[in-house]
Amino acid sequence: MLNKLKQLWHTIKSPSRYYSLGILVIAGFFAGIIFWGGFNTALEATNTEAFCISCHEMNDNLYQELKYTIHYSNRSGVRATCPDCHVPHNWTDKIARKMQASKEVWGKIFGTISTREKFLAKRRELAQHEWHRLKANDSLECRNCHDFQYMDFTRQSPRAEKAHSSGLESGEKTCIDCHKGIAHELPDMAEVQGWQ
């Protein structure tokens, strides 16, 4: 047994002594496909709503609230799922967000928001993370669907038109500045700008 392991170690240490370069290149190519494909499949599996709400923290609190909003139910039936708004679509940004999300695994293991009470107590902090993220990237996840270039002001109500054609157009404001709580209930908004 030990001998076999030693032999294997020798092969791994210097594979070109035992296999031809061609074989190694071809094997490496296929191993690469399998590894990369597997990695991406696993990554995409964590990027679905079904995955998010497989935890009771998400299913019982945030998902239930979403159901009453326009991003879940509306006249045309187009809807947003969790990752549409909470995970960047761009690959590098997505990987960065996924690495950040490893802290959420920690939270799950130690039950940081395992009860409704714990969740409500932490809601302001969690909401602030998302507000800061969307403020920093100019509401990129909103703009993945809602493109300012294609907004028809004549189809908007007068006050929406005024807000979008002034603050939003000049870049002074971004979507999240006014549309906090568009998809979830809000935490205590005391001292949040725009909510006094």
Add this chain to the structure above:
Amino acid sequence: MKKLLLLFLLIPMFVMAEQNIATLRSADIATEPDAPRMGVEENKDMKRKRNYPMQPPTIPHMITGYLIDLNSNKCLSCHSRRRVEESQAPMVSVTHYMDRDGNFLAEVSPRRYFCNQCHVSQVDAKPLVENDFIDIDAILDSKKNKN
């Protein structure tokens, strides 16, 4: 005897109910009629006339999804004193900043916090019952014409 008295008291109530409330339902008690179509919330942003000076103004825009609870008040995010400069929305009247003894407060009084207790948006719907409300101006005009 007591029961009989109660019955006599109840009979006129039933009669009245038949006249007014049953017509709203316009269906037999044992059947479940189709729900009427839901009205479309008006969203014109145009102030409406008030029928009398003390009438709480109706909301001239959509308020779908506007949450008012302990944590947040979506209406006040435009209509509160601190927010009207940016939003250019009408400020809630000063009476909303008064407690019931007439003292002014820094914030909207808790008794006036739940906006849609008095203020409501309007839908384009046929009234369920006839409204015979007469504006005070109409009464004054009719008196003038008599003289």
